[in-house]
Amino acid sequence: MGKTTRHEPATHEKARRLGEARRWLLARPYTAQELAEALEVHLRTAQRYIADLGAVPLDDRSRPPRYRLLTSEELSPVEALVTHSALRMLYHHAPGHNALYLEALLKLARRMPEPAQSVAIKSTEDLKRRLSHRLDEGDALGKVAEAWFRQQVLEFYYHKPGGSGQARRNEVEVYFIEVSRLNLGVYVIGYERGYHRSLRTYKLNRMSRIRPIGEERAYTIPADFDPRSYLSNAWGVVGSSGGEPVEVRLRFKKEAAYRLREGGYPDMELLDLPEGGLEARFTVGTDNHSFPLELLSWVQSWGPRVEVLEPENLRRRWLEEARQVLGEYAGEAYGDGGRDLSQWGGKVRP
CATH class of the missing domain: 3.30.70 (Alpha-Beta Plaits)
Structure with missing residues (x-):
């Protein structure tokens, strides 16, 4: 493959070789030795390329380890750990057994290297056993997310604490989903277009009979809606809705x-x-x-x-x-x- 010419600056050659190494690692995982052979360079040179490119080892316990590059959409192992920890805390505070959270926890655990991966997966299985007797709320969050992503109106009945005791029907255009810093509850923020005709906040576990209705792309989130502004005065999530x-x-x-x-x-x-x-x-x-x-x-x-x-x-x-x-x-x-x-x-x- 490409050899260094006498007139080619060393820095340009290194950049060219790094670009070539990047293309190989994006195509599939390689061990350092395999990459060295593919690039026709010494093993130590391939190891430097791996380090310079930020390639990470696969979580398959292979020896020698195989490396791959993360795309901009993927989480690094440390980012996976941070996200796993945050989601685990949210799961602990969920009022029901949430299969959606559990599956996400397992996926994040598999993004960590060993020995952290095995321990994180084991802790997730423990959560599943301890909370299996509680109601599953993952379906509710999934339906809210579906309506938000597709811009469909969300229909649900809401049990307001301290109210009449009767659940009120709502039709909401979902703008945002927030987690309260106080109780780690999940809240839905959106425009209620039926009774209130204003921006409102709803706690997920008080919502029942949830379903997206009507056509997709039925509404547009206003360009001036900014969750940072809406929640700026919120101690929990009420913010500017009261x-x-x-x-x-x-x-x-x-x-x-x-x-x-x-x-x-x-x-x-x-x-x-x-x-x-x-x-x-x-x-x-x-x-x-x-x-x-x-x-x-x-x-x-x-x-x-x-x-x-x-x-x-x-x-x-x-x-x-x-x-x-x-x-x-x-x-x-x-x-x-x-x-x-x-x-x-x-x-x-x-």
């Missing part, structure tokens, strides 16, 4: 400050307090009653290490529920049949 966004101010004690400083909370401003605590300020979306409902459970999860300063309706609700808990269990807490709760209530600004 009331007007509100500014939240929380005061955290010193023992909670380290966790806030670790990050992971979007658009949160942290102000140092003299005693070592922090004041957190950020903006969140609200529901139709102008209440940041998604935020409440997160605030309550901090227990006595946080105080709500603003908005007033969140502070009032936080205090009311804290007093309810204390009222229920005051006798157990103090061992004296309870105390005057007004004293506890007076410890913080009402």
Whole structure:
């Protein structure tokens, strides 16, 4: 095959040989020795080409290993590990056994080299055994995805918590699918064209009788729809679909400050307090009653290490529920049949 000529610069020759090696590796997997023979170069030269091109070994335990190039659409082994870990976390929080997630986990596990591949596959089989008694929600996500990809209207019945108890029929043009940072639940964002005639957010496990209806390409996602903007004020996924966004101010004690400083909370401003605590300020979306409902459970999860300063309706609700808990269990807490709760209530600004 091509030999180096006396007048051909070495860098040009290397680039030409790398291009030739790339074509061979894209065609099929090769061992370093096979590639050396195909290119008529030394083994060490072929090994350098493999390294320079970023070729990866196949996951077939062959010895010597065979290498191939990943196309731009494929995941590298490390990318497969990152995706597998994220999907595994989502699977753990799924309310039902999700065959779609399970199959994706297996595919990602097979993209990892040994010994990680065997361990990841084993962990996936363990998930299948432990969750086989739960309902399968993979079909629901598949139908939502089908409608989104084909731009078909999605029909489903929705069980809204705290509502009448009756499921309401919806026809939605799906714009986006999001996973909540709070509960890792899957949510569908789209334009409800029947009753609400507005952009709405729906939790997947509250949807039933899901099916795409009508013709494909029945709608177009507006060019000005940007999920980043829609979700910018979302603490979970409600975002801009409810009331007007509100500014939240929380005061955290010193023992909670380290966790806030670790990050992971979007658009949160942290102000140092003299005693070592922090004041957190950020903006969140609200529901139709102008209440940041998604935020409440997160605030309550901090227990006595946080105080709500603003908005007033969140502070009032936080205090009311804290007093309810204390009222229920005051006798157990103090061992004296309870105390005057007004004293506890007076410890913080009402």
